[in-house]
Amino acid sequence: MKNLLLNLRRTGAPLLLGAVALLGGCAQMGVQPWERDLLAQPAMAPEGVPLHGDLDDHVYFSKEAATGGRSFGGGGCGCN
Amino acid sequence: MNPEPWLQRTTTGWRGGFDAMASPCELLLEGVDEATARALLQRAQAEALRIEQRFSRYRDDSVVARLHAGRNTWQLVDEETALLLDFAAQCHALSGGLFDITSGVLRQAWRFDGGTQVPTAAAVAALRPRVGWHLLRWQRPRLWLPEGMELDFGGIGKEYAVDRTLALLQAEAPVPMLVNFGGDLACSGPRRDGSAWQVGIEQPTGTAGEPVAAAVLHLRHGALATSGDARRFVWHEGRRLGHVLDPRTGWPVEGAPRSVTVAAPRCVEAGMLSTMALLRGPGAADWLREAAVPHALIGADGTLHNHFETHPHPT
């Protein structure tokens, strides 16, 4: 746990702060319910093309050390 | 089985009608033969009855009844209901909360029969927590309607039916026509000879009697809708309170005109403009003038103010 907090402080925290700075403009963010026309397009879905995300996660999990991102990996494999 | 609509020949075409949405519905047609006129009339009746069946709050089999039965759960609505809810949401925002389709519940406290019965402050206060568009969740295509709340499409139902019926009939037969559902009407364009349709605005007399045309309008394009009803009111402390309720307070809007008739390209738009004007109470006339809306207004004192000639009609 101690290592985790150290990591955050060194590099994670400045990134988080940068993201939180966006909150300053929070009052202006958002749309009315009927302004969701563009957001409703399939191209705007967070997951992208179905299954591509899972397949990518598996490939990069087995070839690289880093994990994490949009969602949890779907489960373990013996490959790392 | 629906009763057959009536049909009669006119000098330039046909005139037919039927009853729907608690109103006499009328269709004026030119440039078609009798068989086509009858077919179009039946099409109009079918569409009017379809909308009534789906969105009337008085029917057990309507979409509205189903939504009321499923309160406090997420409910999937069909495309047409979704479009109406989107429209209601936008009008609620544009009107600053004055237009609110959840305000129907207030009718439980108010009886506008010309009598003097006025609800107690407590009775109105008890209903107010159940009124408010912001209380429900509309996330297309799902609706979350909280316990005790009701949806009432009465404010836009008739105008919506007029616009849809006109569009459907025009798609089948692009001839000059006018659709009139109980005073909310729309035309496809000028008549065959290029002249305008002639529409009368009713002058409410204080007593029950034959309605008198206070003014005759010439409609070449677009639609007309009227909000307000001189016959529905309550007397309270010597003042006449109209039947339009402010959803934010639960009380009738004070100093509102008795009726407002507006012209706009679409009946739905005209209906919303006339409702909004009425909800502004004494400021109705000024607001309509600022917005450059062609209108006629019957004031609280019963006098007619006709502003149709002074504004060019939008096409």
Place this chain on the structure above:
Amino acid sequence: MQLKPTDWRAALAGATASLLAPVAPITAHAAGSGDGSTPWLVDSAVLVYSEAGGRVKAVEPAVGLKRTDAAGVSTGLKLTVDTLTGASPNGAVAQPGVQTFTTPSGKANWEASAGRVPLDPSFKDTRVALAANQERPWGADTRLGYGANFSHEYDFTSLGANVSLARDFDRKNTTLSLALALEADQLRPVGGQPLALKPMFGAGSGKTGNGTRNVADLLLGWTQVVNRQWLMQLNLGLGTGSGEHTDPYKLLSVVDGGTGLVTGSRYVAEGRPDSRTRTSLFWGHKVSLGPGVLDASYRWYGDSWGVRAHTVDLRWRHPLPGGGFVQPRWRHHVQSAADFYRGWLVEGVDWDSATQSTPLAHASADTRLGGFSADTIGVTVGWPLAKEQMVTLRLESYRQRQDTLAGAPGVLASLPLTPDLKATMLTVGWSFRW
């Protein structure tokens, strides 16, 4: 009223146009619409992965089913099968001569070509994974999700469960979510788990039985609609794993500090720490620009093994006439090596063959834990076959460039110690309603 009356009129005209836009289509829908059974959305895909140089090849078909009922409960099922063949580096360093190794089962030997990084060809495995999940509304603004997953292959089994809570704020413009996933893994290496940091073969080597590993992950998410065109997501992931992390098939070469040739105990089994804590911060954006959509994301990663990584992923989805799309993609990943990563052990410094001991707590030559930068370049093309049926084809090229290992002694300095990894990936997909 904030708006001027004329602006108000324009807004109302727009709202009216939207309401009345569909005329004929509605009459077809009106009869009994909104009720009835909702269909399953089926997504299927096959990934064919192939590394250059006779290395790993994998074929991975996957099928996912998803259905959302009228009450908003959505259920999903996913089945994945993956078959792996080909050769993979075992951690030994290249040598001027041929090297011989024993397979994990101990029944056969294999030879690594002279002057090349040894690639163990004995990997043939088939893995089956199954996942099920459900998400349901809980009150007006909250959604509760839960799921389980199971994965099995010859030498590894994993069982996991997850639960999540998501809450909408501000007309669903903001969503905050919390998710927890737990996983229990059982490792049954072929031939047993070698004793860590002990000789891999021969005298002094030993095996222990099966191992286990438990992983817990926490994900905090913030999704925000920025404006009509822009959706943003920020996710913080925290994870901790405890148990067996050492790869039972990987080793390190013991080389002479002067000549660079293998010596002494020759090959030593790797050893990794018993625990690993990870942090990741993901910042993703979807922006609708003109006809297309830009997907841009950055992920920072750090863990207790000393790995630090940055990943940037850019995609541009451009619509094609006829309803299809073309989506070029570039992904760039750069990571720093784990603290205990090394290319080899130096006799007398990192390893003492006489006592078969090492001053190091942990060591691994697995290039996945090394420092490298990797690029993925590819393009996806999708086109609709019929209503709500789409076929997609994705071709991508992946290239990993390892950081050069410093201080290579003797002959090692002139051998290709860290060749690039090159892989081609072809994914064919088909989505339809059932």
